[in-house]
Amino acid sequence: MSWESFFQNLSNGISLGGLYALIAIGYSMVYGILRLINFAHGDIFMLGAYIAFYGMLIFSLPWWLSLIVSIILTAFIGILIDKGAYKPLRNAPRISALITAIGVSFFLENLGLVVFGGRPKGFYRPHIFDEIITIKGVRILSLTFYSLVITAIFLVLLFYIVYRTKTGLGMRAVSTDMETARLMGIDVDKIISITFAIGSGLAAVGGVLWAMKYPQINPLMGIFPGLKAFIAAVLGGIGSVGGALLGGFILGIAEIMLVAFMPQLSGYRDAFAFLILILILLVKPTGLLGVEVKEKA
Amino acid sequence: MRKEKLYLRYLLTLISIVILFLIIWWADGHLDNYYKRVLTVSGIYIILGVSLNLINGITGIFSLGHAGFMGLGAYTAALLTMSVAQKQMTFFIEPLISPLDKISIPFLPALLIGGVVAAFFGLLIGIPTLRLGGDYLAIATLGFGEIIVVVFNNTINITNGALGLKGLSPYTNLWWTYGWAVFTVFFITRLVNSSYGRALKAIRENEVAAQAMGVNIFYHKVLAFIVGAFFAGIGGGLLAHLLTTINPVAFNFFLTFNILIVIVIGGLGSITGSVIAGFFFPILLEWLRFIEAPMDVFGIHIPGIPGMRMVVFSLLLLIVMIFYQRGLMGRSEFSWDFIIKRFVKD
Known part of the structure; x- marks a missing residue:
């Protein structure tokens, strides 16, 4: 394999990894606090893409404004899902919460099929993202570059919130020990809502960038990216924001490289991520950067 | 007594x-034929519901790979019953590998082998994954289900890839289905009421306590997993020979989700509940077709909305989980004693 094609694949891998990372962070934050796999996260990602799609199509907003609208609305939907479906089950057995999460996910998918229709829709790619940059023979779509920049901006924002603000301190406290945090005067419900809002907003960013990358959307588009982002979160160590980031990039690059180096295995691409998951769970269940967390009884 | x-x-x-x-x-x-077909699907859902309930409801290990085991059973049984001529017609992209291309055996042994293959994979998957705790197990089994679909899609010289298998003989009828349903219920009830069953329930209630009482946790979990996988394989084989055509996508997560609805609505941990919910689920699914048809409400014409049924069902699942977690039966079972007591005074 020549250097050009190696870097070509690497750039594709990094851009895919960045999208996985954006989705994985939402999974990881919610799991860190509630010990709940938010199955609906992949469908929030789908909703983010659809909101931006309709924003650009019906209200003819510029792309950046529809991205912002999409972030705000999905953040709101995320809070709504938590209040409506997860909050009543906070003290129920974990299996009930898990089934409810799967139920929410299927509800959103089927509602999407009914409301948006099952036919894939072409997603408009703004002109500045449609150019091709050539650096020493490596051809990169300008979207690849910009999506990394956008991802980086939101990640800096996220790290600032989590590690430099009072809210972030509260989030970390609740994730370490919810009961003690409550006793210390932290409004746990508010923190959980904020967590859902941030996670969902990041998923919306991921959804819009994803939709521009593969310029089409459909109501079931969230399933596989959602599952893989969850795997990325587990790989990096679930509950850790940095881990989700790392896991996302590793998974994205590994997946692209697998196809690049072994094209005969390209059909197994979707299975590959699950294989990584099962291996990591067997060898190091806490993930690369994770700390041992006890499951709630 | x-x-x-x-x-x-x-x-x-x-x-x-x-x-x-x-x-x-x-x-x-x-x-x-229409009613017979719906009733047959009902019987298959009883088998699937009861077997998944053994894993999820009674042992309390949350598996999401049931559709994968069904797929294994379905493909195995289908490949064994298809006639040699039909196989040559179906596999036109790549020929079927030997010796499968020369085998054609009757329905019952094919079903049984399908169940055994599913159970074997249950063992294979169970040994690594059952050491994991709750959520991780759910994701790992979900991953297994998805991997199986991907593998079915890619092993073209065994499964014919995305085209699937077609032209299976329509062996499955009411007799086969309800025969197997009665056997499944009988077998799993006996298992649950035996010392094994008490161990399984102990694991569900408190793993540490069960271990302290000398229950071999891992052995019993694997046992429940294998038995569940076996009956899922049988159910898959029956479904394949009812539909007479199968493809990989038919065994994706949506199928598992349907069975999950059945056991949740019936009551996690109640075999009776799974039987009732499993029987009525396909009937309800058919009956609810009217909401997808065009209709006039108070003079307003509403065009048909395809896909609305699954929205209703996912909403139903959510409502049951949030407001009425017991489901229909909770953990109670039907028993003759309850009825006898009504009529006979000691």
């Missing part, structure tokens, strides 16, 4: 089975 009461219970069970088969005999001769 007095001895004559025990005999009475056996007698009542026997009588109800005879009555069930009389009803099937009547249904087989008098109902049209």
